[in-house]
Amino acid sequence: MARPIDAEKHEARRLHIIDAALTTFAQYGYQGASTAAICRQAQISSGTFFHYFPKKLDVLLAILKLGVGETEEFGQQLQSLSDPLEAIEKIFNRVITDAQDERVPGFLQAVAGTLTIPEVAEVLSADDRAQRELLATWVRRAVQRGQVRTDISAERIASWLQIFSDGFLERAATDSDFSAKKEAGLLLQTVHQFLAIDHAPDAS
Amino acid sequence: MARPIDAEKHEARRLHIIDAALTTFAQYGYQGASTAAICRQAQISSGTFFHYFPKKLDVLLAILKLGVGETEEFGQQLQSLSDPLEAIEKIFNRVITDAQDERVPGFLQAVAGTLTIPEVAEVLSADDRAQRELLATWVRRAVQRGQVRTDISAERIASWLQIFSDGFLERAATDSDFSAKKEAGLLLQTVHQFLAIDHAPDAS
């Protein structure tokens, strides 16, 4: 049976459209990107587009879910590590890599404009929670090992690590003079310092 | 002629529309907010709307410029201060206040979706630069007084302070469990720590 090949073809084309959509969204924003523009980018007809994604929103959700999947997979890969601080550093290295990618910042901004759509908000908040939980898991392990501060909860720490990564990504997207590569070291250093044990006990 | 009064009326109505637009943008995003919805919110006719703002984009730009103006004014007010660290703290207190405002997060996300529009990008990057310059100015003064680290340039420090404030605002917008009020102290503490003099000299 040639079914496996067909299914592969289908998936390949699906990913091709997703890729074109990602590019187009990054360039024009979600609403600003017409389905016609995506089709042009993907070199397909409108019929084909809607054959794969019945609604325009569906491509956006597919992209987001792909991201969620990647994050999950990445989280799995980390499980083999023994040193919590190493895991956290790997997580931030991933942030640094993303910040250097051409399309990521543009896409993130495009997505920001769609948070009023319930389905998008749902997926993104789930993703946000998952990322925080991933961080919190490793922070908790680090706490057990006495590697990090204990004056605030692991969950709060995770939240703050998100502040650093989000802020870093946003800066990379906003300020063309900001070099994610050059600032990478300072990001890791800031994270380490935030995690460090010797914090004054008066942080409310 | 009662011109002064007319001008006042005109300005008042203009601000009224801007306010309605801000609310509507925060709720539906820029593209998602139809001019009709803004008119409804402002209780005016479409004719009136376009009398004050020939293009829909013009209201958005007006809002942004208003923000720029406020930032400038705020910067002026700080000039009377003598302690640079106090000025920086005041700047972050403003961030904390913004983060607690209902409409700010929604509007910021709405704006993020419009960065592909050149005019918006221009205004926002100008604003971004102005804010960074404001921070850099006070950091430089703090440097002169020997109050802050000198291993990295004042400009880089300013950039990083923006990372903290942007990340903080974004977290407040994204995570409904995140309390800007409760985390305020930690923000100031993190800023102080980042500014502190005793940093390892190996930050590239």
Place this chain on the structure above:
Amino acid sequence: MARPIDAEKHEARRLHIIDAALTTFAQYGYQGASTAAICRQAQISSGTFFHYFPKKLDVLLAILKLGVGETEEFGQQLQSLSDPLEAIEKIFNRVITDAQDERVPGFLQAVAGTLTIPEVAEVLSADDRAQRELLATWVRRAVQRGQVRTDISAERIASWLQIFSDGFLERAATDSDFSAKKEAGLLLQTVHQFLAIDHAPDAS
């Protein structure tokens, strides 16, 4: 205030669009008539069309409701009559007039194709019921006067009168050789005969 004039203008234009839609539906059927074709017929822009009728279906419903209203009004006018048989004859004279109208048959066929739309089905079945009730009312009065048969209920008689009128209209629509004018007399005669008292008592 020029308001009354405005309202009049509005209503006039509304009717103008309804008229154009009726013509277009009669010619191409409901689904076959594009909104563009209706706009062309009405000499208006698509924007104007949707300003008056948010959905294409709304014009169709408006036409149908207009018909219902006319039927009601017609029923009111009959109330002044004293002779039930005269009223019934007037009702059938109206059928005969409709059957001779150019657009009625075409529109009726167009409508037939839309009965799968719940809203249309609802309006039409309400209209059908109203017409039957109108007939039944007069038949009942005729029964009280001993003018018509009593072997079957007034309601059944009304149903059968509808069979005659529907069949007559359909024939006029279907067969171009059928002259509603020439057959008018035979319709009234058939109706009278159906109503006549001397019917065999074995009609189940």
Place this chain on the structure above:
Amino acid sequence: MARPIDAEKHEARRLHIIDAALTTFAQYGYQGASTAAICRQAQISSGTFFHYFPKKLDVLLAILKLGVGETEEFGQQLQSLSDPLEAIEKIFNRVITDAQDERVPGFLQAVAGTLTIPEVAEVLSADDRAQRELLATWVRRAVQRGQVRTDISAERIASWLQIFSDGFLERAATDSDFSAKKEAGLLLQTVHQFLAIDHAPDAS
């Protein structure tokens, strides 16, 4: 070669699709029934559908022609009868049976919406003429036997018999309270009365 078997298979499948189409048209109307819906109903692929019927319209025409064929065959069967009135009664019994069938009313309405299509109009008017001619033939024979009225021509009588049958079918389709079974007797009675000899000679 197994050609005969293949041809049979082909015809069987053709009829299977026709049946599915009839069901789907009756449910959604002609335009409302997508070819995809017909394929689903018939459990075939779109490719197969268009292999048998190059155009969607072709299935509709096939159904109609099938109906015409059945009518012709039915007409042939009647030829063996000797009593014209019996033949006419058989014709109306067929109408009564149709009126009780689930799908007939729905399909008739579906068809009504397609009369603007020339090819459909042609087939249907041919069918209509054939049915009238069938009736007229038997009426003429009845006239020769002195069984029916002669004040109006056999052709006019046939037309009126169509009015009764069409009206009856339409009522069955329109009014869910109308029982074709219960009203069957009254239909035959009405027909007989219409055919009866003792009509006033003034019917123009």
Place this chain on the structure above:
DNA sequence: CATGAATGAGCATTCATTCAT
């Protein structure tokens, strides 16, 4: 012969913007 992915013309509908009153 059977399949279903691909196509693209066509359609209903939205919405920023204009302009007569």
Place this chain on the structure above:
DNA sequence: TATGAATGAATGCTCATTCAT
């Protein structure tokens, strides 16, 4: 100056039909 009816370009989406496998 304020209004809101009118405009029409632009868009998301449907669906009959084709054709390579």
